[in-house]
Amino acid sequence: MDFELTKEQQMIVDTASKVGQDFGLEYWEAQDKAKSFPWECWQAICDTGLAAVLLPEENGGAGLGMLEMALIVEALAEGGAGSTLGQLFMINPIFGGVSIEQFGTEEMKAELLPKLANGELNFCMALTEPDSGSNTLDMKSFAKEDGDGWRLRGQKIWITGVSSAGKMLVVCRTRKLEDVEKPTQGISMFLIDTDRKGLSHTPIDKLGTHTLSASSVFFDDVRIEPHELIGTLHNGWRELLQVLNTERIVTTAGLIGAGKLATRLAVEYGNERKVFRNRPVTAYQGIQFPLAESHAELECARIMNLRAANLCDLNQPYGSEANMAKLVAARATMHAIERSMQTMGGMGYAREYHVERLWRDARLFKFAPVSEEMILNFIATHNLGMPKSY
Template identity: 55%
Template sequence: MNFEITDEQKMMRDGVRQIAEDFGLDYWREKDDKHEFVHELWSELGKNGYIGVAVPEKFGGVGLGMMEMTMVIEELAKGGAGSTVAQLFMLTPVFGGVTIDLHGSEAQKEQYLTKMSAGQLNFCMALTEPNAGSNSLEITTTARKEEDHYVINGQKIWISGTDVADKMLIVARTTKRSEVQKKTDGISLFLVDTRDPAITLQPIEKVGTHCVRSDTVFIENLRVHKDNLIGEEGKGWSYLLDTLNAERIVTTAGLIGTGQLALQLAVNYAKERVVFNDTPIGAYQGIQFPLAKIRAELELAQLMNYKAAWLYDQKKPNGTEANMAKLIAAEAAFHACDQAMQVMGGYGYAKEYHIERLWRDVRLFKIAPVSEEMILNYISQHDLGLPRSY
């Protein structure tokens, strides 16, 4: 495994860093205040090839991989976006791009990937349900086969990006849970039009990540042609694992970039702020030590995430690394934002200094897209060999 940054990766990072600087902290604060999607930024990323960084060249992408996608997200988060930018890549390049690239038909790849790479087609994914939560195998949304179509019925919750998504990846049961021998069988993936009249969206009011809307989704007798099925009927769970591991990796990249941004804002403030005497507060160990520890935690999370991304690109098992990186990064990024607010005192609570937005947004990712508790369950069971506790 080689973590040396190539010349191509350096050029890519320099390019996206410039875009991040052009759309800096003030841009994101304004979008957050207005609860608006970042259309201008997304368009610029599409024009410059960053949305399709992991899409094969024959479908309009750059033809690189998950490693490069993590680097793009880190730079954008560090440049002012914060953790919300991870959601943008999660929704379209992962839920749409990764799923279709790995498991879609050639026709689906030709139809969707080129437009997606150019920033002209957005996706979302409808997986989570009110009564299933983290137990995705217990979803009750059904897709019933009727000749050349499937009829989908069900309810989803906390589905993000629905307001700007052209396509929705719906996870549904084509065979009831009670009728399969293996609980992972009988789940299928469908690409549908988000604006279909059979789909009703109900926005959820929330604390942060205001640039990405979240909804409860009601699906009533949605007719979907069989050509919109991803891969084979009933095999969707195995496809979904590739998507969910990628989701963890891009989430972690956004968290690392957010932690780096919060840390830098805190350091800049601590160097300049003078209280009681002529010494900047950054000279005091009570300020220095927490920030130094956060720096170490972020570096370790980044290394683990690069390992996960490298394994992903090599098509090797990466679930443990992706989960561990996300666990540590969520803690470190939240600590970074919280400590930055503490360093700034009252100013940290003011929107002018930006930390409050980063702090609000980053808190989500100790829960989503997978909670700390479920990651610890995974490590306990899969890596320590302990009995399943749930």
């Protein structure tokens, strides 16, 4: 892997950095307080072409790769948004863009991808269920055949961005678990309207990531049309995994940007804050070493994430790298933010210094979109050859 950015990649990073700074700390503080979707920022991201970096040129995109997307998310997050910026890319270019571009029909691509690129249409994905959690294969939501289409009944929980989305990628069973040989069989993906009759959702009051809603979603005999199938009927599990692995990359990029932002805020504050013999607190090793350690941890996570993105672009397996990068980044970012708060002392606890928001947002990603424990399960079995423990 060549670690030197091309001129085009550097230009993309510079553009993302400028947008990130234009919508800086004060903007995100206000959006967080209002619990409001960052429409202005997302539209600016779309207007500069950053949201469409993965999409084919014929559908309004740049035809580039996951490496460029990771660089974009990292730069935007570092500008002031923090880790929740990765969620904007998760719900739109990933849940919407990757699923449609890789598994959608030509008609679906022509109709929906340009709307994603220009900011006209937002997406979300309904996957997690109350009784299954990380055990996705035990999902109960079921789409029963109804003429040439289906009728969907069930419930999902912790679904991000429903209130701001026009389309929802729904993952459900089309064959019941007891009727298939393997639990990975009988799963399908559909792309439906969020205002569909029988579909309802209620918000979940939560600790952080306030700019994107989380909801419980209910499907009460929701009609799904034949053209709304994404991918292969009854065999959508492996196709879903391709979407979820790219989700890991943008999540990790957002975390790394947040960790770098928190470290910068700590250094800026510490260089100005003078105590004991009128020296800045950053002159003491007790402050220096934790921040330096966080910087090293973040850089290691970043390199692993860029490796995962590069392998993805080369059409090589990258699941292990994406999972390991997410594991390390979530820990490194929490270390960086908490060390930043410790550097600031009491002011790190104050809203006006922004670090508390970064902490509230980043804490989610220790267990979402995949928990540390499930990543360690994956590494143990896939990378180390240990027997399955669950």
